[in-house]
Amino acid sequence: MTPFEVKDCALLTRMSGLPPAINLRELRERIAQCGENVLFHHFCETTLRGTFDNPDYRNDFAVWSKLYLGDRVLAERLGILDPYAFPSLGELRAATLEVIDERLGESTMIPWARTGDELFFMEATTVVFDTGIRISHPRELAASIGSMTGGSVYFHFLEARRRPPLGKDDFTAWLLENGDGEKNRPYIEALTRIDFYFHTLAHLRKELIKVLSALEDTK
Amino acid sequence: MSAPLGAYEGIVGPAVLRELRLLGEKLTGIRVVHVNSTREGGGVAEILEWMTPIMRELGLNASWEVINGTPRFFEITKAIHNGLQGASVEIPVKGWKTYEDVNARNFRRLRPVLEEADIVFIHDPQPAHLLRLCARRKGKWIWRAHIDISRPFRPVWKVLRSMVEPYDASIFSMAQFAQPLPHPQFLVPPSIDPLSEKNKDLSHAEIDAVRSEYGLDPSRPLLVQISRFDRFKDPVGVVEAYRLVRKIAPVQLVLAGGGATDDPEGKAILDDVMEEAGNDPDIHILLLPPDSHKTVNALQRMATIILQKSTREGFGLTVTEGMWKGKPVIGGDVGGIRLQVVNHHTGFLVNTPEGAAHRIRYLLHHQELIDRMGTTAREFVRENYLLTRHLREYLTLMLVILRDIKANMIEV
Numbered sequence: 001m002t003p004f005e006v007k008d009c010a011l012l013t014r015m016s017g018l019p020p021a022i023n024l025r026e027l028r029e030r031i032a033q034c035g036e037n038v039l040f041h042h043f044c045e046t047t048l049r050g051t052f053d054n055p056d057y058r059n060d061f062a063v064w065s066k067l068y069l070g071d072r073v074l075a076e077r078l079g080i081l082d083p084y085a086f087p088s089l090g091e092l093r094a095a096t097l098e099v100i101d102e103r104l105g106e107s108t109m110i111p112w113a114r115t116g117d118e119l120f121f122m123e124a125t126t127v128v129f130d131t132g133i134r135i136s137h138p139r140e141l142a143a144s145i146g147s148m149t150g151g152s153v154y155f156h157f158l159e160a161r162r163r164p165p166l167g168k169d170d171f172t173a174w175l176l177e178n179g180d181g182e183k184n185r186p187y188i189e190a191l192t193r194i195d196f197y198f199h200t201l202a203h204l205r206k207e208l209i210k211v212l213s214a215l216e217d218t219k
Numbered sequence: 220m221s222a223p224l225g226a227y228e229g230i231v232g233p234a235v236l237r238e239l240r241l242l243g244e245k246l247t248g249i250r251v252v253h254v255n256s257t258r259e260g261g262g263v264a265e266i267l268e269w270m271t272p273i274m275r276e277l278g279l280n281a282s283w284e285v286i287n288g289t290p291r292f293f294e295i296t297k298a299i300h301n302g303l304q305g306a307s308v309e310i311p312v313k314g315w316k317t318y319e320d321v322n323a324r325n326f327r328r329l330r331p332v333l334e335e336a337d338i339v340f341i342h343d344p345q346p347a348h349l350l351r352l353c354a355r356r357k358g359k360w361i362w363r364a365h366i367d368i369s370r371p372f373r374p375v376w377k378v379l380r381s382m383v384e385p386y387d388a389s390i391f392s393m394a395q396f397a398q399p400l401p402h403p404q405f406l407v408p409p410s411i412d413p414l415s416e417k418n419k420d421l422s423h424a425e426i427d428a429v430r431s432e433y434g435l436d437p438s439r440p441l442l443v444q445i446s447r448f449d450r451f452k453d454p455v456g457v458v459e460a461y462r463l464v465r466k467i468a469p470v471q472l473v474l475a476g477g478g479a480t481d482d483p484e485g486k487a488i489l490d491d492v493m494e495e496a497g498n499d500p501d502i503h504i505l506l507l508p509p510d511s512h513k514t515v516n517a518l519q520r521m522a523t524i525i526l527q528k529s530t531r532e533g534f535g536l537t538v539t540e541g542m543w544k545g546k547p548v549i550g551g552d553v554g555g556i557r558l559q560v561v562n563h564h565t566g567f568l569v570n571t572p573e574g575a576a577h578r579i580r581y582l583l584h585h586q587e588l589i590d591r592m593g594t595t596a597r598e599f600v601r602e603n604y605l606l607t608r609h610l611r612e613y614l615t616l617m618l619v620i621l622r623d624i625k626a627n628m629i630e631v
Binding site for chain 2: 008010011012013014015017020037116120122123124125126127128129130131132147148149150151
């Protein structure tokens with residue numbers, strides 16, 4: 001089988017050029033007009049960014065709504081949006097705007113944040129590089145993931161879903177390409193069952209190792 | 220002198236170093252020049268002291284140049300610095316002329332190295348004018364702002380902005396510190412060096428020596444705030460919080476900082492703190508010389524809880540340092556403290572002396588939380604705020620700027 005090429009990535013965050021949002025209406029306007037890379041950053045790259053993994057919500061809009069707009073209802077509705085469940089970022093944007101519009105319709109006043117608590121819109125460049133490490137058999141996956149950087153785990157398991165084949169992580173894509181159908185099925189099913197979006201990167205790595213190691217133990 | 224990269228393996232693990240070496244390989248031989256205005260003292264010099272040799276170790280042709288200035292030049296750049304941080308300062312036309320003349324004099328000396336460099340990092344406002352002078356530059360020029368310019372005094376920013384706009388990119392520590400500019404603005408938070416005098420592990424004997432020196436009681440809880448005697452660090456509020464706690468718990472307080480006596484405002488704040496402290500033997504106000512790194516390290520290590528009750532703050536590296544020593548932090552809900560202190564995880568964010576007192580009392584009643592938050596805090600710093608992450612972002616930035624500054628993804 002073709003060896004799996006372990007890559008690594010580093011994120012470089014930059015300002016998007018959009019003005020910051022100070023209230024819910026501005027949040028709506030910015031989300032409607034921002035580039036998809038900005039949307040992806042605030043929904044997905046939060047996992048890899050150098051900030052604390054807030055265990056409440058995985059996207060910046062939900063966190064900001066809770067902490068600075070003080071709108072817990074909105075935070076809960078935004079927090080449950082799973083960006084990987086949408087076929088495209090355009091549809092994720094539409095769903096996000098729908099949640100905000102619904103909340104604006106319910107509100108008697110526009111929730112706003114104090115000066116200094118604005119939401120800044122950012123995006124990132126992902127720099128990808130080959131580590132030179134190769135995995136030649138599915139049974140090596142668990143051990144390899146254990147020694148990967150967070151960047152590698154993110155790139156192969158999360159960021160991969162943005163690249164063709166869309167919606168699939170790199171490990172699954174490799175197992176599908178290189179398997180005879182049945183042999184790799186337990187690995188593919190184990191990877192599919194992981195509820196990955198709500199994990200921090202550290203938890204995700206542990207979960208990957210756990211489910212893949214369990215397969216080896218049952219053999 | 221900084222440690223070689225290999226010395227950090229035990230702290231960050233081999234994968235992180237492998238990542239840095241792989242990135243370094245892609246940049247082998249490129250000429251990188253850092254320019255700032257001081258070789259010693261201050262955060263920028265501390266960063267360049269480790270960054271330049273490690274970049275060299277990774278195969279980059281990195282150098283660090285320092286501009287020389289007259290006392291008048293540094294008076295003006297201090298005023299520029301204060302103006303960028305929001306102070307209303309007046310810089311006469313003659314002052315800007317001095318600023319430009321000193322830059323021009325330094326340019327004559329640095330010209331060959333600046334013209335030939337592939338990447339030039341200009342740190343802070345002092346050498347910012349060099350770009351205008353270097354008409355025959357070949358490389359990319361990046362302005363690195365280490366300070367918070369979110370609410371600058373406009374007349375100062377207007378002049379400096381005209382010097383900074385032609386750069387290829389700029390770097391800020393946080394989104395909140397940035398200003399709109401016509402080029403990409405990257406975000407790279409600062410970091411600490413875990414092997415430096417201020418952060419390296421200390422023996423029990425070393426810690427005990429500092430404890431004895433300042434007459435601190437090892438059997439009672441200790442609250443420590445390390446910071447300049449500056450109104451925005453709210454040392455008086457810290458004493459108020461201590462008093463609220465002292466009514467029910469036998470705590471001790473250390474407020475340690477330096478450099479107040481030659482700063483008129485600092486002296487006034489120090490006097491206020493002394494007055495507020497009165498004759499309480501459990502309040503220790505320590506005026507430390509600037510090189511007291513080991514003392515600061517020991518004080519942070521012997522603390523039960525670290526305080527940083529600022530009302531305005533830059534990134535707040537003293538918070539990072541305290542967290543690296545495995546301590547929970549009770550910090551002001553401002554600036555970079557917010558990026559580091561997360562309620563119930565690494566400490567608590569507070570807005571008042573009462574809030575600080577409440578959280579101190581809560582933690583003193585829950586030793587297991589102090590331990591758990593301390594462990595989380597240390598791991599959080601290990602992941603996010605050590606120099607290895609800082610270096611990775613600089614290497615990444617150089618790859619991006621040399622390949623395609625506006626790309627979403629670059630494979631190297």
